[in-house]
Amino acid sequence: MKYVDEFRDRAFVAALVERIKRTVRQPWTIMEVCGGQTHSIVRFGLDGLLPKALTLVHGPGCPVCVTPVSLIDDAIRLARQPQVILCSFGDMLRVPGSQGDLFGAKAEGADVRIVYSPLDALELARANPDREIVCFAVGFETTAPPWAMAVIQANTLGLSNFSLLVAHVLVPPAMEAILSSPHNRIQGFLAAGHVCTVMGYEEYELIAARYRVPIVVTGFEPVDVLEGIAMVVSQLEEGRAVVENQYVRSVSREGNREAQAMVDMVFEPSPRVWRGIGEIPRSGLRIKPAFAEFDAAVRFRDVLARSGPSAREHPECQSGLVLQGLLKPTDCPAFATTCTPEKPLGAPMVSSEGACSAYYRYRGHMVH
């Protein structure tokens, strides 16, 4: 398959591994930001091909994982309203809130639907004028444009039964939060290729300069990831700290201006709590006041204000440390013991981009 097979080529992979081995002279710790990259690394065993001096650390780039418990509880509370059809992407449904997950709510009779695109949800709103369509809009900069487009279209069509429960987050503020932590040990980043496809990478140039950290915009296939690592290592060994673009087949410096304009029209930055990490200023998106009628937080403010059980993490779950790259999933005492995909304590065990799920699925549960 074009754009896949050539980036999974065994000879290219071997050549890149050789290049990395030739370049590395001292130990380095590199974070891949995106959960899609984490899954590629674990699925293809790429970390096992690297010299011992390199440590790969998995980053917070799993939107499902960083969605706060309180918002999952809100989604479940809205789904239980008889007039509501709650739409979500599939892998959000198994993520535990403080009182169960959306699958559980569905089993108890809530109308929860898996959608494949925001436009599917818009179609549901048109087809069910007597129901309230609430979309659990979770994601990074990649999924913000289609949700923005859905709101713009709903506005144009005059739909009055369509709203978003927005849990959108932004990558650069999270990278800065990690870099400014006193516990930080990250010396270089693989930035998320698809996020940069939308946003470009100008904003990463400020981060690279301010924190003296090399950042390479990187794709998701084995050849992409290894080439990204080779480029970061070259910078580290040469004492450079700039933004470079490995994912040239998809990313330009300015990104997709039309998509950015759509996001700017509908959303504005806001402070956001990241699950397991805490609040990060200007790291989330919320709907602008001009589109408030499409904001489920406004539309259902009465329902959401009713005091529900307080949103709490499971005390054994250390996903915050995993998401900041401070703990490897397999070093968590709960991993594969009290925390499994059947009974997850935290989101990274069940999200398709979660680091714990990648280790459990591709490395097995016999690691202890």
Place this chain on the structure above:
Amino acid sequence: MSMTDQAAFEPACPLPAFEKNTVQLAHGGGGRLMRELIQEIFVRAFDNPLLATMHDGATWHVERGTLAFTTDSYVVRPLFFPGGDIGSLAVYGTVNDLAMCGATPLYLSAGFILEEGLSLDVLRQVVESMAGAARAAGVSIVTGDTKVVDRGKGDSIFINTTGIGVVPSGTHISPCLVRPGDVIVLSGDVGAHGVAVLSVREGLSFAGDIHSDSAPLHEVIGDLIAQGIEIHCLRDLTRGGLAAALNEIAGSAGVGMTIEEANIPVLEPVRGACELLGLDPLYVANEGRFVALMPASQVEAALAVMRRHAVAGRAVRIGVVTDRRSPPVVLQTVVGTNRIVDLLSGEQLPRIC
């Protein structure tokens, strides 16, 4: 007075004309309507001497030997999908389970749970598809049952089929025969059925022209046995896909397995859809594919026989059986590394981005 007004003034009737084309609770009530339904739809389509006796069950004479017996229920949505429908699936699925025991399928039962309000035309179409599939597979549907449930208490049609077949003497196929060193042969490309059903159910336009692989497998299996090829174990790849089938066999045989990603055929559009949705084709359902595990000495002859049949035209060797280990199934990736292929906890869910 218009036609509509006329209709409105007709006296109320327990069976209004417009409902006659749908299944009603009375169709399961044991009375005249049920008898009509059975005669006009089921008996007419399945037409065979054993069914025609209209006895409580079918009876036939048995020679001494070994019988194979299996059952399965079918709840697919939508009922019709590219490459098949619930009717043909309900026949082929059970025929294939018999074939995997090394049996020649003979007779099927068919149990229907129908939802009130189901269109009789749809039912007729499904039943005719079952009859066609039964003819193609050389089996007779010789007994059956119909129940009707209230509207909203079912999902249009559920079908259960149970099958009986005869295992040729001297044939013994079972996971407990699998030994380290055996070779794993896969009959063709994987993942098409699951993606085809998903694409129509969810209206995924990008999935394009993907057809289910639903097909009867008894002929190719019968041919392998008739040619005297020594087979240790057969398993059709249904729910959970290739990954689940291999894990199940490895678990019951107490062995490990190593398979090579590069050798596992997946059609381009199926791969594309799986890449986009974040699904692993190894876990996607199939309805016309199987694995055969056999001593290495048998592989060339087995591949030659399999490739004579359209349903196994792309048969390939995908891996070998090893000593027991945990987790049992390891995949050598296309880039030359290893990863495990474990059972998933549930169904795969499409991802966010």
